[in-house]
Amino acid sequence: MTNKARRSLHEPAVISTAQLAQFFAGLSESGYRIIGPTVRDDVIILDEIAGPTDLPVGWTDRQDAAAYHLERMPNSALFGYVVGPQSWKKYLYPPRLELWQAARNKRAFELKQKQPEPPKLAFVGVRPCELAAIEILDRVLTGGEFSDEYYRRQRENTFIIAVNCTEPGGTCFCASMGTGPRARHGYDIVLTEVVDDSGHRLLVDTGSEAGLSAMSKLTAERASNEIQSRADELLSRAAGRMGRSLDTADLRELLYRNIENVYWDRVGKRCLTCANCTLVCPTxxxxxxxxxxxxxxxxxxxxRRWDSCFTMDFSYIHGGSVRPSAKSRYRQWLTHKLAAWHDQFGSSGCVGCGRCITWCPVGIDITEEVCAIREHDPAQATVTEESNI
Amino acid sequence: MSMQTLKPYLAEHPFLQGMAERHIELLVGCASNVRFDEGQYIFREGDEANEFYFIRHGKLALEVFRPHKGGIVVQTLKAGDVVGWSWLIPPYFRHFDCRAVELTRAIVLDGTCMREKCNEDYQLGYEIMKRFAHVMEDELLALRLQLLDIYGGTT
Amino acid sequence: MAGLPEKDLVDTGGISGMIAPRPFVIRRIERDTADTFTLRLKSGSDRNGLHFEPGQFNMLYVFGVGEVPLSISGDPAKPQFLVHTTRVVGPVTGALHRLKTGDMVGIRGPFGKGWPVDEAEGNDIVVIAGGIGLAPLRPALYHLLAHRKKYGRIVLLYGARTPADILYRRELEKWRARFDLEVEVTVDRGDESWWGNVGVVTTLVPRSPFDPLNAVALICGPEVMMRFAVMALRKKGMNIDDIYVSMERNMKCGVGLCGHCQFGPKFVCKNGPVFSYETLKNLFNKREI
Structure with missing residues (x-):
């Protein structure tokens, strides 16, 4: 995505929910399957949807450490919730993918590879943190010497309709990670939903030629200054209302110098090594x-199937696991995500979506754990003691 | 070989690197030249320990005898190594057998003579103790590693 | 199935031999010791064999059983023969052990960064191997000996558990006879027949005839042995950036995508398996990394 795409390719427009339905229909006609959030079993998941009415209309989610439930809202907003347990990784990087088949022929064998052509998918309701996660996956899976071809082809076949977050959730901290609540790039179009006395409106910005061409099929009204400043106001208010925050200053160095901090033992005692955090993590x-x-x-x-650094097998070399303790596996996950990722892929691996906090069965909170390490950092303790003298 | 001709050999032995010349002189006073033929035992377990050796070339083996198994070699020593510290520690008895694996030439130091000199000159005593501490550390380290049986695998 | 046509081997990643195994046929099997064996393989599809750098590894696939990472232990100047030495430690190496001459295995690779044999030119080389750790160092030794004039003194210090566990015994004896290579072999536990050194391999370092300030050390063996070897080399005065170690982690994909072999910020499969000790110094002695 170029810098140019940071600004709208055309003047911001305003559409109604009915026009959004038309927009979806247009994408369907161009061969896209529409994937978006929808309510199932009291949770907002991602699945194929027929139109805006399949979205969690009028629902919001209440999230906290190890807590998630849906509530009715007084309005019929389409996007009045944040992120559920699933992320777009489910489609871009399928949980299971066949790599090849082999057939035995006497003492030899023959290999065959038949990989499905990735479908054309339109993602609806991709949040700014998730755009950031997709950008990270782009770098991880296609940015190096070897690239994941299925992922690359699926990305090329994907149309992204992002949605800015005006109502941050209880475990959200995208503002700390610099990934939200406003989407800056990585989308074809981005919506900001405004539901107030003036009605139910969707402010649309475009971020790509594909977005522009799809929008041109609608006769959208040009966005007034009023709705634009209303959206700006909602987004800047959202940035100040995050459920969580994470101090990222010096974080990589903090974690590297605290590999042997005794505090890891405490979180190690709480961690069940269930791998939930890695499965819900979008990166x-x-x-x-x-x-x-x-x-x-x-x-x-x-x-190939998704794996997790929390399983015992993950680091197995003959003789046993390299990381037999829960402490070492939690430390590996957190240190990889927030420190080693910078060395490997040039950014943090965390986007502040808060899923790992919500879906941890014992409520381990990545932001709290970083705070605790910071408080127990011997290097900092020395500095404070010295400055007290 | 006269005593004075031993001095350059002692001075260049790794064990005595950096030792003051006057201390080397003192050592020369307790030193003499020896050779051991292949298979010859230098000392036996339980012997009085009144010597230690600077190996100049060749190879020595420290052994423990086990019935039905013969002499089991626990350590081999060669040029540059120093053999024996039992002369330093009362009651000055040998704990192992020491056998020449091949023709070995060494400089032997008389332990009684050395003990006297170390008692008279504490600085010499400290220098010698410091160097033996180093050897002991190396050997203890190696022994602990040997105990781990690291190549055995864990399967 | 020596003539399996290349076109049947469609590669998921579009990277030849990186995602889908290529067919190799076992030409010879040598039983080196009671629990180690060497496979000599020939490509079923490519006459030129498999070009590799000393220290690189392959993933070996046994039909229906699975895959295992194994370092290459043959001569890099003879890529037409692929040589792997391994020990039976799990289901895949067990299955490899049961294969016969003429059987087929799948090969992906070669992967990773190998020993710095070119950068080390002009220096003394001290090679320290423990147990089966000699296998990944053998290609480096072949290379050093083939370009003997480019190096100063070359020293091989090798430690095994017992005399019966000594790998490549005949080759070691041949090398010992050379005037331009210093070979010292030691065992942790001797027996009646053993007249050589007894003691761990690190005890060979202090008296070894190389110049610590102009030497490059290549170390491979169990992690504990490598840690102690590094200490012995540092005690002798070597700089840590002249010391190289080969790490073992759970390599699966080989190309830095699956995440299994991470060692701190490093992917052992693509950033290693050979690392300068300098780059690992903050992690090497930490537990459960």
Whole structure:
């Protein structure tokens, strides 16, 4: 995405929910499957939707550490909630993907690879933190010497309708991570939903040629200064109302110098190593490969599936796991996400979406853990003692 | 070989690197030249320990005898190594057998003579103790590593 | 299936031999010690074999069983023969052990960064190997000996558990006979037949004839042994940026995508397996990294 795309490619427009339905229909006609948030089993998940009415209309989510529930809102906003347990990684980087098949032929075997062509997908309601997560995955999976071809092809086949966050959630801290609540780039179009006395309006900015071309099929009204300043106001208010915050100053160095901090023992005692945090994380990318054979051992296949650094097998080398303790696995996850990621991919691996806090069954809070390490940092303690003298 | 000709050999032995000349002189007074043929035992477990050796070339093995198993080599020592510290620690007895694995030439130092000199000259005593502490540390380290049986694998 | 056509091997990643294994046929099997064996393989599809750098590794696939990372232990100047030495430690190495001459295995690779044999030119080289750690160092030794004039003194210090566990014994004996290579072998536990050194491999370092200020050290063995070898080399006066170690982690994809082999900020599969000790010094002695 170029810098140019940071600004709207055309004048901001305003559309109604009915026009959004038209917009979806237009995408469908161009062969896109529309994927968006929808309510299922009391949770907002991501799935194929037919139109705006399948969105969680009038629902909001209340989130806290190890807590999530849906509530009715007094209005019929389409996007009055934040992020659910699933992220777009589910589509861009499928939980399971076949890599190849092999057939035995006497003492030899022959390999065949048939990988599905990634479908054309239109993502609806991608939040700014999630755009940041996709940008991170772009760098991780396609930015190096070797790239993930399925991911690359799926990305090329994806149209992104982002939504700015006017109502941050209880575990959100995108403002700390510099990823939200306003989307800056990485979308084809971005919506800001404004529901007030003047009605239910969607402010639209475009971020790409594809977005522009899709928008040109609508006869959208030009956005007034009034709605633009209303949206600005909502977004700057949202930035100040994050449920969580994370002090990122010196964070990489803080974590590197505290690898042996005794505080890790405490969080290690609470962590169940269930791997929930890695599965809900929109940037966790580790995978395992699984080889299977039929019962006659004539056919074999290799699949890759999401894996987690919280499992015992993850670091297994002959003789045992490199990280047998919960403490070391939690430390690996957090230190990788917030420190090593900078060395590997040039940014933090955390976007501040808060999923790992909400979906941790024992309510371990990444922002609290960083605070605790900061408080227990021996280097800082020395400085304070000295400055007190 | 006369005593004075031993001096350059002692002075260049790694064990005595950096030692003051007057201390080397004192050592020369307790030193003499020895050779051991292949298979020859230098000392035996339980012997009085009144010597230590600077190996000039060749190879010595420290052994423990086990019935039905023969002499089990626990450590080999060669040029540049120093052999024996039991002369330093009362009651001055050997804990291992020491055998020449091949033709070995060494400089032997008389332990009784050395103990006397160290008692008279504490600075010399400190220098010698410091160097043996170093050897002991190396050997203790190696022994602990040996105990770990690191190549054995854990499967 | 030696003539398997290349076109059947479609590569998921579009990177030849990186995602989908390529067919290799076992030409010879040598039982080196009671629990180690060496496979000599030939490519089923490529006459030129597999070009590699000393210290790189491959992923070996046994049909229907799975895949395992193994360092390459053959001669980099003879890429037409792919050589791997391993020990039976799990299901895949167990299955490899049961294969016969003529059987096929899948190969992905070569992966990773190897020993700095070119950067080390002009220096003394001290190679320290423990146990099966000699296998990934053998290609480096072949290279050093093939370009003997480019290096100063070359020293190989090798430690094994017992005399029966000594790997590549005949080759070590041949090398010992050379005047331009210093070979010292030691065992942790001797027996009646053993007339060589007894003691851990690190005890060979202090008396080893190399110039610590103009030497490059290449170390491979169990992690504990490598840590102690580094200490012994530093005690002798070597700079830590002249010391290289080969790390072992759970390599799966080989290309830095699956995340399994992370060691702090490093992916062992693509940033290693050979690292300058300098780059690892803050992690090497930490537990459960």
């Amino acid at each position: 966790c990318f580790c995978f395992a490969t699984e080889d299977t054979t039929d019962l006659e051992a004539h056919r074999a296949r290799r699949e």
